[in-house]
Amino acid sequence: MGSIDTRQFGDRDSLTLVEFLLARITEDEAVARAYLDREGASPSPLVRRVMERALDDCLARRRLVVEHAAAPHPDRVCTALKLLAAGHRDHPDHPGLQPA
Ligand SMILES: [Zn+2]
Numbered sequence: 001m002g003s004i005d006t007r008q009f010g011d012r013d014s015l016t017l018v019e020f021l022l023a024r025i026t027e028d029e030a031v032a033r034a035y036l037d038r039e040g041a042s043p044s045p046l047v048r049r050v051m052e053r054a055l056d057d058c059l060a061r062r063r064l065v066v067e068h069a070a071a072p073h074p075d076r077v078c079t080a081l082k083l084l085a086a087g088h089r090d091h092p093d094h095p096g097l098q099p100a
Helices: 012-036 045-070 079-086
Strands: none
Touching: 012 045, 012 079, 045 079
């Protein structure tokens, strides 16, 4: 998937959250792909399945982020996006927006 034009995504807090989430998804994809593409290593069928599922999850999260970010919300910053970011609350770049 190519780069995403995030300028459509509302106010600055929303944009920051969207960029933060897309960066984390890209990192997760890179880890799973690197594991699957290791030369000379053949992951067990179970590990391969888990990594492939992780990649599918990344695709789904990216789509969810883009669709929620582009949709109007009654709350200023989408709660679903804040929930997606909650698992990364210890990351130094976490925007600090907590779900209610
Ligand atoms: Zn939303």
